[in-house]
Amino acid sequence: IVHMAQEIKDKSEKDYQEVYNAIAVKLREEDEFDGYIGYGPVLTRLAWHSSGTWDKNNNTGGSFGGTYQFQKESNDPSNKGLHNGAEFLAPIHKQFPWLSHGDLYTLGGVVAIQELQGPVIPWRPGRVDLPEDMTPDNGRLPDAVYGADYVRNFFKRLDLNDQEVVALMGAHCLGRTHLQNTGFDGPWGAASNTFTNEFFLNLLNENWKLEKNEAKNMQWNSPKGYMMLPTDHALIEDDKYMAYVKLYATNNDKFFEDFAKAFKKLLEGGITFPQSTPTYRFETLDSQGL
Numbered sequence: 042i043v044h045m046a047q048e049i050k051d052k053s054e055k056d057y058q059e060v061y062n063a064i065a066v067k068l069r070e071e072d073e074f075d076g077y078i079g080y081g082p083v084l085t086r087l088a089w090h091s092s093g094t095w096d097k098n099n100n101t102g103g104s105f106g107g108t109y110q111f112q113k114e115s116n117d118p119s120n121k122g123l124h125n126g127a128e129f130l131a132p133i134h135k136q137f138p139w140l141s142h143g144d145l146y147t148l149g150g151v152v153a154i155q156e157l158q159g160p161v162i163p164w165r166p167g168r169v170d171l172p173e174d175m176t177p178d179n180g181r182l183p184d185a186v187y188g189a190d191y192v193r194n195f196f197k198r199l200d201l202n203d204q205e206v207v208a209l210m211g212a213h214c215l216g217r218t219h220l221q222n223t224g225f226d227g228p229w230g231a232a233s234n235t236f237t238n239e240f241f242l243n244l245l246n247e248n249w250k251l252e253k254n255e256a257k258n259m260q261w262n263s264p265k266g267y268m269m270l271p272t273d274h275a276l277i278e279d280d281k282y283m284a285y286v287k288l289y290a291t292n293n294d295k296f297f298e299d300f301a302k303a304f305k306k307l308l309e310g311g312i313t314f315p316q317s318t319p320t321y322r323f324e325t326l327d328s329q330g331l
């Protein structure tokens with residue numbers, strides 16, 4: 042299967058910056074969601090989950106077709122809680138009906154990362170809505186209970202290497218786990234809505250204890266009330282991953298640079314863009330003085 046992005050002839054950078062700004066203003070205004078964490082983390086997770094269904098071996102799934110809009114995909118147990126992100130974006134789709142669902146879900150993640158003071162994520166438009174029968178099957182997203190070998194093998198399907206995987210996992214600096222969504226709980230108190238390299242510093246500096254949580258799942262907890270999933274903790278159990286954890290804990294610029302590249306690659310998995318497609322680097326509200 043070839044997913045050829047469409048050439049968008051009648052929309053300019055200004056039009057896409059307008060969509061970016063509409064999402065960013067809504068994000069700034071609706072700050073009370075999830076105990077004043079806001080919608081940034083769940084929008085980030087929605088962009089990742091709508092892209093993470095890609096299978097490089099047969100080029101099915103991925104962000105191209107916007108199939109998260111169909112219940113078969115949004116009801117995937119792996120997607121529990123993401124309806125909050127989709128409902129947040131629904132009015133944006135009404136305001137800009139010319140934007141495809143695939144472009145909408147991925148752009149939502151770009152806005153979230155940038156407005157939460159993360160790196161600029163270069164982004165290209167042109168994803169095309171596919172019919173419901175092209176929705177990939179459930180079960181293509183990762184489980185949280187396994188170790189490094191599982192994580193490494195899982196991300197091969199998305200064509201992502203060790204360095205890209207560690208950089209991307211840094212997004213777990215944002216938001217929190219919710220017992221009713223995934224059977225994991227915490228962190229308590231300090232759930233963050235600012236994009237930093239804290240995840241790597243926490244991994245290295247906290248004193249982690251493996252405990253069974255209320256949903257009978259094992260997770261790593263620290264005396265300060267932080268938590269890590271088994272797949273998070275796997276990054277300091279494996280020498281190759283550990284090297285990148287240390288790199289990003291000590292070099293925030295390198296983390297930002299590598300995260301931006303890996304997140305763009307994740308959001309574009311399986312898509313062929315025409316030469317003429319521009320790559321947009323959007324301004325944040327702050328940098329526009331808005």
Ligand code: HEM
Pocket residue numbers: 082083085086089121122183184185186192209210212213215216217218219220222223224225270272304
């Ligand atoms: C081995 C791979 C991964 C696993 C097993 C995993 C698992 C999870 C789980 C269990 C949660 C809690 C969801 C909830 O209970 O509401 C979560 C949250 C989150 N994940 Fe991941 N994740 C992985 C990779 C990623 C990647 C690659 C990104 C983005 C680049 C990401 C971004 C997020 C964000 C932002 C949240 C917070 C959502 C919120 O606060 O509502 N994750 N993840």
Ligand SMILES: Nc1c(Br)cnc2ccccc12
Pocket residue numbers: 213214215216217218227228232233240243267268269270273
């Ligand atoms: N804040 C988080 C930390 Br701290 C560690 N792991 C996570 C995994 C998923 C969502 C949030 C977190």
